[in-house]
Amino acid sequence: MSVKILVSNDDGYTSEGIQQLRRALEPLAEVTTVAPDRNRSGAGNSLTLDVPLRLIESAPRLYYAAGTPTDCVHLAISGVFDFEFDMVASGINDGANLGDDVLYSGTVAAAIEGRFLGLPAVAFSLCTTPGSGRHFETAARVASTVVAGLLRQQLEAATILNVNIPDVPYAQLAGYASTRLGFRHRSDAVMPARDPRGHPVYWIGPAGAGADTGAGTDFDAVARRLVSVTPLSIDLTRHGALPVLERWLEQL
Numbered sequence: 001m002s003v004k005i006l007v008s009n010d011d012g013y014t015s016e017g018i019q020q021l022r023r024a025l026e027p028l029a030e031v032t033t034v035a036p037d038r039n040r041s042g043a044g045n046s047l048t049l050d051v052p053l054r055l056i057e058s059a060p061r062l063y064y065a066a067g068t069p070t071d072c073v074h075l076a077i078s079g080v081f082d083f084e085f086d087m088v089a090s091g092i093n094d095g096a097n098l099g100d101d102v103l104y105s106g107t108v109a110a111a112i113e114g115r116f117l118g119l120p121a122v123a124f125s126l127c128t129t130p131g132s133g134r135h136f137e138t139a140a141r142v143a144s145t146v147v148a149g150l151l152r153q154q155l156e157a158a159t160i161l162n163v164n165i166p167d168v169p170y171a172q173l174a175g176y177a178s179t180r181l182g183f184r185h186r187s188d189a190v191m192p193a194r195d196p197r198g199h200p201v202y203w204i205g206p207a208g209a210g211a212d213t214g215a216g217t218d219f220d221a222v223a224r225r226l227v228s229v230t231p232l233s234i235d236l237t238r239h240g241a242l243p244v245l246e247r248w249l250e251q252l
Contacts, residue, residue, distance in 0.1 A: 003029035003151060006085045006114065008072045009093065010040045010106025013064040016136050017092030021124065022062075024140035025089060028148055032061040032085070034076040036069060036106075041095075043068040043106040045113065055080060069110035077117045088114025089147055091124030092139045096164055098127070098218045099182040102232065108162055115160045115234055120150055122161040127222050132167040139165040142173075142227055160232040164218055166225045177226040182217035 005025055009018045013035035025031050034055070036043075048067045055065050055075060065072055069090070077085060090110035097105040107123050114121035124146075126139040142165050155161070162181075166173065191203040213219035221228035 003087070004083060004085045005029040005031050005087045005089055005147070006073065006076050006119075007031055007033045008035050008069055008076075008088065008090050008110040010036065010043055010069045010090075010110065011094050012036050012038045012040070013058065013062065015039075015094065016134075017094055017124075017126065017139070020136045020140040021089060021092045021143055024144040025147055028144065028151065029086070030061075032063070032076065032081070034063045034065065034072040034080075036072060037064045037066050040068050040106050041093075042104050043070070043109065044104050045070050045109040047071055047074065069106040070113045073110045073113040074117070077114065077119065085114075085119055087147070087150065088119050088121040089124070089143065090114075090122070091126075091163075092136055092143065092165075093123070093125035094128055094134075095125065096127040096222065097123065097125040097162060098164055098222065098228070102162060102181065108160075108232070111160050111162075112232075112234055115158070120154055120157075120159075122146060122150065122163060124163045124165065126165050126167055128167050133169070135167050135169055138168065138170040138173065141170050146229070155231070158233055158235070160234070162218075162228075162230040162232050164222050164228040164230075166222050166227070168225055172225060173227060174225040175227070177221040177224075177228055179218040179221045179228045179230045180216055181230055181232075182213050182219040 046068045048071050053065050053067045055063050090107050093107040102108045111121035111123040124143045195201050218228040
């Protein structure tokens with residue numbers, strides 16, 4: 001039985017990143033792509049619950065839906081197909097998912113949904129910036145290497161890998177680094193504008209610059225041209241705060 005990998009993203013099923021990821025993984029496994037019909041960046045871990053979803057086959061083993069990345073992974077794993085997947089690979093995102101970006105990222109959310117549903121999962125992002133080289137071929141080679149490694153030796157079951165690749169030619173990468181999430185400053189203020197009828201509208205401001213970018217962070221690794229590999233957990237409990245919280249509750 002061949003290995004079966006589900007590929008998804010948040011930039012849409014026609015994006016360059018997902019096409020490069022699909023091609024990179026095809027020598028390793030049978031790849032099926034299920035992705036949003038358009039860019040759904042920033043969708044986070046959202047499910048569409050108020051309307052039904054339609055899955056459309058654009059090409060053999062290439063499907064899209066008018067939903068979120070989480071929708072797409074959920075559909076694919078939870079009964080649409082008559083076979084089981086072995087892994088979820090999400091990306092390649094057009095832009096970094098560093099630090100607190102992971103809370104909003106649809107790319108990371110697709111991987112998290114795969115992990116929720118019991119599969120090994122990894123998210124790939126190319127750290128593009130305005131005017132950078134857009135070296136998706138670099139990210140694709142990294143993705144092939146990481147996924148091949150996961151197929152040879154899986155990590156512990158609860159782990160999700162968040163992989164950020166510097167936007168440089170492959171030969172200029174300095175290697176791989178195991179990292180923790182850094183933190184950004186608060187985002188810029190919303191940007192007011194007017195619609196064609198003169199009513200006020202607002203654009204969400206850009207993400208803040210890095211605040212915690214020191215040694216060991218994903219920000220620092222990418223700045224040094226290292227591929228940042230951060231293990232994520234879906235347990236958001238702050239376990240160290242439980243004793244303090246218990247004492248606080250006793251005072252209520």
